[in-house]
Amino acid sequence: MALTVRPPLPPMEAKLADALPPPGPWQFEPKWDGFRGLAFWDGARAALQSKAGQPLARYFPELVAALAALGAPRAVLDGEIVIPVEGGLSFDDLLLRIHPAESRIRKLAAARPAVLLVFDLLVDAEGRALLDRPLDARREALEAFAARYLTDAGDVRLSPATTDRAAAQDWLARGERWGLDGVLAKRRDAEYRPGDRSGMLKVKRIRTADCVVGGFRYGEGRDVVGSLLLGLYDDAGLLHHVGFTSTLPAAERRPLTPRLESLVEPPGFTGRAPGGPSRWSRERSGEWKPLTPALVCEVRYDHFAGGRFRHGTTFLRWRPDKEPRQCRLAEVEPRRGGSPGALSLFGGRARRSA
Secondary structure, three states: OOOOOOOOOOOOOOEEOOOOOOOOOEEEEEEEOOEEEEEEEOOOOEEEEOOOOOEOHHHOHHHHHHHHOOOOOOEEEEEEEEOEEOOEEOHHHHHHHOOOOHHHHHHHHHHOOOEEEEEEEEEOOOOOEOOOOOHHHHHHHHHHHHHHHOOOOOOEEEOOOEOOHHHHHHHHHHHHHHOEEEEEEEEOOOOOOOOOOOOEEEEEOOEEEEEEEEEEEEOOOOOOEEEEEEEEEOOOOOEEEEEEEOOOOHHHHHHHHHHHHOOEOOOOOOOOOOOOOOOOOOOOOOOOEEEOOOOEEEEEEOOEEOOEEOOOEEEEEEOOOOOHHHOEHHHOOOOOOOOOOHHHHHOOOOOOOO
16 A cells, blocks of 8 residues: 655644643653654655655665664654764764765764654554544554564664653753753644644753853944854863854943953964854854953853754853853763663653553
8 A cells, every 4th residue: 555645744843832831631752852854664665854854864774774674564654863872862973974975874874873763653554644643543553553563672763752741841850861852742632733833842951051252253244243152161271162142132232342342362262163154053154253261151052062052042141250260061061971871761662641
């Protein structure tokens, strides 16, 4: 039987929320730190699709092989592609896979294979489309599919779910050690809505950090500050560029500019310094002004990986009470030592309340 759902298919998405919703018709799931991936398998060939609808199969040959080895005649799965490493998950290793050379991709796949964590079933093994069924029914079908075709140690695994809000809150609190980017809340009575954000919420881990202002950039075409370049010290005393913030209050930008200009002094950063375009953002990468490390500000961020903030941060306040040397990389780097990885802790099975 031919599949009735084919790529490209816009995945169902989520609205950002500040907190988990109160107890009610919700299913909670880990929000993994990876690439969204829809997998299409018809028994003869496999396709992997990104959140943006782009093909991913060539970048993850081990997952294509894993889908072929499942034994299921067909299926369409929605999930997250992750790379487990040292008890956590490595987003940097995922980025390395987007490479033009097939030989390089296969070498990386052999060294650190990816895992597809499946959280929804859109077409079952019999070829029945499930998009119009409520999440409760799709989850029941997914767990039956997983019991027959998936294992807890395979390259394609079942992602856990719970209806227990307290358990979800625990995932959110301890997510840093487990490689989680937050928690998803999905309405159990909602059908699958491609490209739609209703019926699903995402709550991300939000934290704050005190950073040294190691440089700044002017706003494009303006003579006032546009963004602050943030730094943190390592154990050797080197100041590394770790990101930026461009959310300074508008009323503060002009009076702040001469203060920053009075502090201009090379090198600014003594470790990693701003260079070309960031892999994490589209921040303008033009000329920047180095500053003597005298100012400290507090920013809000959602994720720190690969030695920098994943996205632009939100400026909160100045910290004149804090010495620049107290702003350390160790305060924001993920803590993974001594804790088993999320994949081992969860084991892929569902965790539902009575």
